[in-house]
Amino acid sequence: MAGDDFACRSNVGVAPQEQLLGIKPGSRHLSIGLPAEHNGGEKRFPLTPEGVALLTREGFAVLIERGAGEGIKYSDLHYTEAGAQAVEPAEVFRCDVVLKITPLNEEEAASIRPGGLLLTLLQPQYQSASVLKVLMQKRVTAVAIDRVVDDKGRYLFADILDEIDGRAAIVLASELLSNRSGGKGVLLGGVPGVAAAEVLIIGGGLAGRAAARAASGLGALVRIFDNDFYRLRATQLEVGPSVFTSNMHPHVLENAMRSADVVIGTEVPDRGRLGMNYVEMMKRGALLFDLCMDQGGCFETSSCSEAPCNKVYEQCGVLHYCLSSVGSAVARTASMALSNLLVPLLMELNDPAMLYGHIKTDDRLRNAVYLFGGKLTHKELSLRLGLPYYDMALFMSMF
Numbered sequence: 318m319a320g321d322d323f324a325c326r327s328n329v330g331v332a333p334q335e336q337l338l339g340i341k342p343g344s345r346h347l348s349i350g351l352p353a354e355h356n357g358g359e360k361r362f363p364l365t366p367e368g369v370a371l372l373t374r375e376g377f378a379v380l381i382e383r384g385a386g387e388g389i390k391y392s393d394l395h396y397t398e399a400g401a402q403a404v405e406p407a408e409v410f411r412c413d414v415v416l417k418i419t420p421l422n423e424e425e426a427a428s429i430r431p432g433g434l435l436l437t438l439l440q441p442q443y444q445s446a447s448v449l450k451v452l453m454q455k456r457v458t459a460v461a462i463d464r465v466v467d468d469k470g471r472y473l474f475a476d477i478l479d480e481i482d483g484r485a486a487i488v489l490a491s492e493l494l495s496n497r498s499g500g501k502g503v504l505l506g507g508v509p510g511v512a513a514a515e516v517l518i519i520g521g522g523l524a525g526r527a528a529a530r531a532a533s534g535l536g537a538l539v540r541i542f543d544n545d546f547y548r549l550r551a552t553q554l555e556v557g558p559s560v561f562t563s564n565m566h567p568h569v570l571e572n573a574m575r576s577a578d579v580v581i582g583t584e585v586p587d588r589g590r591l592g593m594n595y596v597e598m599m600k601r602g603a604l605l606f607d608l609c610m611d612q613g614g615c616f617e618t619s620s621c622s623e624a625p626c627n628k629v630y631e632q633c634g635v636l637h638y639c640l641s642s643v644g645s646a647v648a649r650t651a652s653m654a655l656s657n658l659l660v661p662l663l664m665e666l667n668d669p670a671m672l673y674g675h676i677k678t679d680d681r682l683r684n685a686v687y688l689f690g691g692k693l694t695h696k697e698l699s700l701r702l703g704l705p706y707y708d709m710a711l712f713m714s715m716f
Contacts, residue, residue, distance in 0.1 A: 346376035346667055350412030351401070353385035356419050356443075358640055360388035360648035361655065363416040363436070366399040368656035372663060373400025382409045389649040414666070416659065420444050426451040432690075434666075435459040436659075438474075439687060439695075440641055442610055446702040449693065453704075456691035458676070462655075464685035465662070476523050477654045479608075481644040483527030483583065486606045487516070489646055490579045491535065493604055493629070493636065500636075501602045503578060506536025513538050517577040519591070519615055520584030521548030521562075524608055528581050529556045540573050544587060574598050581606045582615025593617045593633065601634035610641050677713055684709075 349372065351364060362385065364372075369379050379401040383393055393403040409415070410428035417437045421429065426448045429435065432455070439461035452459065463475040487505070494500040494514065507513030516532040518525045521543035532539045533556050540561040541552050549562040563569050565586055574580065575598050582591070582605070596605065596618045607619040614620070618632045619639045629638050644651045662682075666675055673690075676683050687695035692707040699706035 346378065347414055347663070348378040348380065348412040349663065350409035350415040351379065351381040351385055352406060352409045352415065352417055352425065353382045354388060354418055355422070358645055359419050359642070360645045361418050361642065362386055362389050362391075362648070362652045363418060363655055363659055365389070365653055365656040366391055366395040366401075368660045369396055369401045370399035371660050375664065375667070377663070377667070378402070378412075380404050380409050380412055382406050389652045414663070421448055421452070423448055423451065426455075429455060429457060431455045431457075433457055435688070436462050438463050440611055441698055441701060442613075442641065444698055444702065446704060449688070449698075449702065449704060452688055453691040453693065457688055458673075458686065458690055459688035460676075460682060460685050461687050461695075462659070462662075462685065464687075466681045466684065468681070473658055474655065477658065478642065478644060478651065479522065479524040479583075480527040481647065481651050481654065482608050482642060483524035483529075483581075484531045485643045485647045486528050486581050486608065486638075487531035487535065487537075487579075489638065489643060490516070490532075490581075490604050490606065493638070494578065500604075501578075505532070505579075514578040515540065515573075515576050516579045516581065517573045518542070519580070519582045519586065520609075521545060521552050522584055524583040525581070526552050526555055528583065529560055532579075533557065533560055537579075540577075542570055542573070543584075571595070571598060575600070577603060579604045579606070581608065582619075583608045585609055585612045585615055590614060590619075591616050596633045596635055599633070599635050603635050605635050605637050606643060607637070607639040608643060610639055614639065683713070 373379055381396050381401045381403055383403045386392065386396055397403055407428055410425065411430045414434045414436060415429060420437055420440055420443050435457055437459065463472065463478065465474055467473050491505045492498055494503045494505060496502040503514050505514045514537050516537045516539050518528050518541040521541055525541055529539050529541050529552055542563050542565050543549055544565050552560060552562055574595050577599065580599065596616060605616065607615050609615050610619065618637060629636055676686060686709060687698060689709060689712050693699050693704050694707055694709040696706050
């Protein structure tokens with residue numbers, strides 16, 4: 318009878334018969350692992366449920382460690398409804414690609430699959446030689462997403478995180494100046510008859526301009542210092558003529574430091590970190606935010622532990638806030654921004670068999686690699702940790 322290939326007779330009539338379909342080579346989709354962040358101060362997460370839904374719809378397998386999304390107030394149910402599987406930590410690290418904000422610790426490095434691909438922020442101040450040695454033994458390839466560029470050479474991930482950090486610093490400063498947080502009880506924008514708080518910003522890049530916009534919007538008196546004329550011009554165009562701009566003239570900077578209620582360092586000055594003498598001249602109870610800990614810090618008094626934390630410490634009578642990411646205070650917003658950028662990047666890496674080929678052909682991704690098949694390809698990390706360095710171009714010529 319017609320259809321004999323697809324049905325068989327039974328005592329209840331004709332029943333459907335299963336037919337095995339062949340799987341074409343290269344048709345398997347990537348599996349993506351989302352481990353939890355166990356470092357105290359880090360709340361950001363690489364993918365939101367909306368991002369997971371887009372990936373699973375395209376055939377990706379997404380595995381998330383149970384409870385991993387709680388830092389951005391998403392439950393396991395939100396992720397499983399989007400198509401992810403909530404699993405134990407060990408299963409997450411066996412995926413083709415592991416996404417994480419901070420560098421792995423030793424336990425996580427021991428769990429990652431040999432030859433796997435790791436996408437994380439570089440955060441050199443948190444990189445450990447012992448962890449990197451484990452990843453090198455396992456021939457892991459690691460990509461710093463904050464070093465990935467677009468077709469125009471812009472650092473998409475780094476830029477959006479800088480902007481979030483700049484804005485978040487002003488939000489936190491407003492809170493820390495209040496009596497409720499033990500501050501002086503100063504309203505950042507002031508009121509009629511009472512002077513506004515003074516905000517001093519070092520660096521006119523994206524983070525500096527974002528902080529200037531946020532502070533100016535709240536009514537604070539904003540001063541921004543940078544030796545780049547075009548950055549200062551961009552600041553005035555974006556924020557308005559009310560913002561005070563200046564080159565890094567020592568006397569002008571010293572006067573601004575003396576009167577500032579909040580100082581935000583977004584970049585290390587060309588001549589190096591600002592010395593303790595600058596901090597000592599600040600008002601007692603003033604706030605100092607250092608947003609460039611991954612560059613060694615903007616101030617001599619800035620210090621950060623080897624792992625993210627959310628401690629605020631006092632030195633020279635000034636409260637120091639020196640985390641690698643102030644944006645962790647607004648982790649959900651930051652996670653949404655990261656997810657929006659990561660999803661299209663992962664879409665391009667869909668075929669597990671083409672991961673290394675994609676790195677070779679895509680300059681945007683290749684220049685962000687800091688471990689390639691277990692070889693350290695980042696010179697600054699090599700010098701800092703005393704590990705052997707290999708030029709990425711050597712590996713590309715081998716393909």
